[in-house]
Amino acid sequence: MSSALTGLFPHPIVQAPMAGGVSVPRLAAAVCEAGGLGFLAAGYKTADGMYQEIKQLRSLTSRPFGVNLFMPHPEYPGAGTGSTGAAGAAPSNAAAVGVYAHQLAGEAAWYETELGDPDSGRDDGYDAKLAVLLDNPVPVVSFHFGVPGTETLQALRRAGTLTLVTATSVDEARAVERAGADAVIVQGVEAGGHQGTHRDQPETDGTGIGLLSLLAQVREAVSLPLVAAGGIMRGSQIAAVLAAGASAAQLGTAFLATDESGAHALHKQALTNPLFVRTELTRAFSGRPARGLVNRFLREHGPYAPAAYPDVHHLTAPLRKAAAKAGDAQGMALWAGQGHRMAREMPAGRLVEVLAGELAAARTTLSDRPAQGGAL
Template identity: 45%
Template sequence: MNSSFIRTLGVDLPVFAAPMAGGAGTPALVVAAARAGGLGFLAAGYKTPQALDAEIVTVEAAAVPFGVNLFVPNPVPIDPAALRRYAELLAAEADRHGVTLDPAPVEDDDRWHDKLDLLRARPVPVISLTFGIPGPADLAALRATGALLVQTVTSLDEAKAAAAAGVDALAVQAATAGGHYGTFTPSAPVTGIALTDLVAAVRHAVDLPSIAAGGLSTPQDVAAALRAGADAAAVGTVLLRSDEAGTSAVHRAALADPDRTGTVVTRAFTGRPARALRNEFTDRYAELAPYGYPAVHHLTAGLRRAAAAAGDAERVHLWAGTGYRQAADGPAAAILARLAAQP
């Protein structure tokens, strides 16, 4: 392991808390990761700029190193007729929870430029980027904040493109990761390359530090990623049941449910491939859902919120990586320290 990269970040533990959008990632989790010696990332995705600003202020008050993750606009346009047909298919699910689905496509950019303005006004140490590489002007604006820029990549071609764009480091993500797959081409087939093989290939071809991510849940997993050439490892799923995580009650319970039969990569919830615990929704709609992000995300968001509030785990996006069986209760610092221990 090349420890100079993590020292550049102001940390000494090579295991980081990955960004988790949608509520599971919290300022408390970010602070806990930093106080354990690692690095945590606030997830800007789906938050208003005002909510993100408040979280940055909270973490800054703890005087710890941290990062912010941004969803780079990379929409998958949807045929309005396809979205309408999907809404009709989901009508019975929505009726079950008293929700009305609006089939009018919402093709927003997650307040991208407002968040860039915020990060210019309130610089942070590290910014990570997911779903695509920002255009040259936006990338220059991010660089001007002084942040170290980390680009999420899922293939060797993406890694080469990110290096050519001038980012500082790579988050190398395998499809074993929980939640959204960070691919630049969400309609293309998801690659099954092992994380260690992907890390090694990227390390050989691209001269940038790398953070390995995807299914890491044991000290052996972390050690293997570091041996393959990663400078650090990022974990998310294994922290979902930690004391500091904002994971919903229904999601926590599902992660601990011995009857859950594994994970699947599905576009059924958001129109973009993401790995989740298998449930009735993924079984029923995996092949029926259209590609279309963020339109499908907005279509199903109200249904998913209502299902979570009702404790209905069969209609919730139970994001989870392949190592979800290792997610356990307890302080995040203890979980990260265990993962960083040499096996």
């Protein structure tokens, strides 16, 4: 990794920014203090809300940290019109969301709440948040759901901020390099939460690439430093991605279960609860592919959810909130990576130390192992 980025944190361990109240300042601070790179998630927050969390984090640690931004989403064809478009064309975004809202009416009645307004905004306050980060620079900023313009990346560089952008394919990684970011976050399909695809197309569902294969492909295609993300839960896995060409590993689900995580208690418990045996990519809760534990809501509504983010996210927000309040994990968005059963409940700082120890042990084992040949 570039010397500037390498010098930020002693251990090649990055705590993934998890939106929705998980990546709170106390979690990021604990990771930073233990020698990793902690992240705040600005997604779904106002610009002022993000700024207040940055101030709080700075009061908890003097070490470098990062802030993650969601790229704005363009309007879908026909959005807000309710029209079906030309003859034979697929229903518009608004029409598809309307159909989905009708399907969710029973959920709203069950949880005694109203569905949210799907037209509650598409840009997540991106410009206002970017202005805050340029006026009050932080060490690292990462981007999800697309690539910022070259001018934006250059402005952040002039402010002393290093930039990372998520990519889920070789083509996306090349776009990140062309734009001038400092590093690529290579996200495999194993990752929990939202896939950071740059263009959300329904026909690409289920065709994601596993982390190690994607990492090897991207390593041959771009010259930027790489941060590996997707299903990493142990230090031995960190050793594997470093050997495959990454400079650091980003872990989300592993930190979700820690003491400082802001995740709901039911969410933390579900990671290792035998009732939740697998994960699946779904649009059920947000309209964009995101990996979560398979529960009732996902099973019943996932097959019918339209490709409409953030419309569906806004629509289901009151349902998810009501389910959490009612203590019903079957109605919550239980984001988790494929390695969720390996989650460990402990303080976040202790987890960084354990991971670093496992990484060192794995490296020692590999270096001590003699080369072996012979037939398979």
